[in-house]
Amino acid sequence: MLSRTLLCLAVTSASMPLLADTVWLKNGDKLSGKITVFDGGKLLIQTDYAGAIPIDWKQVKTLESDQQLLVKQDAYTGEKAKALHAAEDGKVTLANGDAPKTVELASIQQILKPKPVVEDLVWKGNIDAALDYQRAEKDTDDYDIDFKTSARHGRWRHTAEGEYNREFQDDVVSADNWRLEYSLDRFLTDKWFWQGRLNYKRDKVEDLARQRVVGTGPGYQFWDDELGAFSLGSLLNRTDYEYRDGGKDNFYSVAMKWDYNRYLIGKRVEFFTNGEVGKPLSGVAEYAYDAEMGLRYKVTDWASLNLKAEKDVIEGTEDSDLSKTRYTAGFGVTW
Incomplete structure (x- = not known):
């Protein structure tokens, strides 16, 4: 039977x-x-x-x-x-x-493919982590984690991203900072959109301890498909600086943002770069630059390896210039 x-x-x-x-x-x-x-x-x-x-x-x-x-x-x-x-x-x-x-x-x-609740919701993102342990004349422990996610429904697009970095040299903290950002885009046409953005940075080691930015302005989406995306945005920002000694600076600035990624070799490899360059409208600084560039290699449909270079510069202040470059290699999750 x-x-x-x-x-x-x-x-x-x-x-x-x-x-x-x-x-x-x-x-x-x-x-x-x-x-x-x-x-x-x-x-x-x-x-x-x-x-x-x-x-x-x-x-x-x-x-x-x-x-x-x-x-x-x-x-x-x-x-x-x-x-x-x-x-x-x-x-x-x-x-x-x-x-x-x-x-x-x-x-x-x-x-x-239809999504539950919101049928035309497109949600994507990634989480990357990097760990670096060096045992030499100077012992170094470096931890880095960052994420970026965006969700689009109809004319609206929400984007959230953040980063945390902590580094020790011979058990002494040499870097300890984190960053969060949220932006909301309203598409006026298929390509043109208007963006509102909130950004907060906290650094427990550098002289510039806190940065708060609120900005708004137009942007243009050149393309956004399964093979990649590219957009440019221009912003008028209100920026607040707080220093470790208690000093403060408040000023307005204009900025240009970019966000680019491209999939290669049958979507196994992704090249990406994003960042912002800004010019204060007062004399508090000459310019500010914050950008990253890197590669991701997809090991599976969701797991990836990554290489990244990050640059953060504030030039032209009285005594609190900032110039940091970081290179990381790690693993991550994409969806």
Whole structure:
């Protein structure tokens, strides 16, 4: 009896079709796998034989999928399709029960997997950690952890990031600082947005003990897709400095921010750089510069190794100039 049951299960499993999405290309090729996302003119399909493959949307003839997908024909609203069916060249059919709908591929701006509660929420981020132990003439212990996460829903984008660094040399604290930042972007068009930003830095070793920044200004999103993103923003900031000796400076400044990342080698390697350069409108300092650059290598879908270089400069103050450069190597988590 048991052998019959196992035989029936085996026959049933063999007769069931494999759930796979298919993309037909204009050159006659056909790719099978799982569609993960379409954004920024690139359709990403996950395959067993070549990993994640980005496809130029202009080269797609039609496609089909057994997944439930959110198909957006404009930047802010979308239609949930129970499945996608192949149609004539340049079109696809959205299966929605008794009312299937055939649309032009050129009219589709985004394809996402629906999220619970907020269907078009796109959430991504990373956490990186680095540890450095040196035993030599001077013993050094260095701990560094930082995170960055962003969530976009419709016209709104929330971004939060932070960093903590602590270093000992021969059991004496030589660095002890942390930073938190939150920004809220409101997209006015597909590319232009307005940003509000809060930033706080605390340093228990340097003469400049606290920095508080509140800023607002316009920005431009050049692109944001599965292969990377690039944006520039200009800000008018209100900045407060507090020094270890109790002194304070308050001033306004103008600043330029950038945020760039690019995936390479089939999304296994990520190059990234972000930062800000600012100019005070008073004579408290000549300029301020805070930036990082690095590489991440994905070991698995969620685990990564990273190399980073960070530079923090405040130049032109009376007696509290700051110039710090840090190089770190560590591991992290991405999603």
